[in-house]
Amino acid sequence: MTQARATHQTAGEPSRPRSSRSITLTGRGAAVTLFAACFLGLLAATRTGWSAVADVIFVTVCGVVACYTRTSGLRGLVVCPPLAFFTGCLLAQVLTAPDTFSALTGMLVTLGDSALWLFAGTGLTLAIALGRGWRPRISVLIDLRAALREIRPRSDRWTRRP
Numbered sequence: 001m002t003q004a005r006a007t008h009q010t011a012g013e014p015s016r017p018r019s020s021r022s023i024t025l026t027g028r029g030a031a032v033t034l035f036a037a038c039f040l041g042l043l044a045a046t047r048t049g050w051s052a053v054a055d056v057i058f059v060t061v062c063g064v065v066a067c068y069t070r071t072s073g074l075r076g077l078v079v080c081p082p083l084a085f086f087t088g089c090l091l092a093q094v095l096t097a098p099d100t101f102s103a104l105t106g107m108l109v110t111l112g113d114s115a116l117w118l119f120a121g122t123g124l125t126l127a128i129a130l131g132r133g134w135r136p137r138i139s140v141l142i143d144l145r146a147a148l149r150e151i152r153p154r155s156d157r158w159t160r161r162p
Contacts, residue, residue: 027073030065031080037061038088042110046096051110055117058085062121066128074134081122085114 025033041057062081069077089110097103111118 023068025065025069025073027069027076030069030073030077031084034061034065034080034084035088038085039091042088042092043096046092051113055114058114059117059121059124062125063128066125071133074129074132078126078129078134081125082118085118086111
């Protein structure tokens with residue numbers, strides 16, 4: 001015996017589609033979340049001495065933030081991961097280093113050690129954004145190519161003469 005579920009809806013009320021995601025972030029909210037996670041991860045890495053803590057947190061948050069950002073906010077999000085990591089690193093080093101030289105040295109070492117993780121997190125964000133429907137503006141590149149063709153004179157040395 002099968003039973004049909006009755007929907008509790010009145011005749012004049014439109015049906016609302018249920019979203020599978022209850023949390024959506026704007027582009028700015030995603031950037032702030034990414035920065036906060038990078039900053040807290042770098043502070044935890046400084047406290048524990050394990051640099052992999054900050055790197056794993058960074059890549060994980062890049063994937064989560066890319067999944068939960070609105071489609072309209074993905075354009076700004078795809079450029080945000082390296083900038084968020086850099087500013088989080090800068091702030092963490094300024095707060096924890098004893099002097100300026102140590103802060104700059106620590107920042108350069110942290111960025112150098114985390115370079116592969118930065119590429120992985122940025123690539124993950126880009127892949128998820130492309131999968132969710134974000135498309136870069138190719139028309140700008142095509143216009144740039146046409147403008148360069150107009151500026152650059154054609155050379156006769158590359159053409160074949162019979």
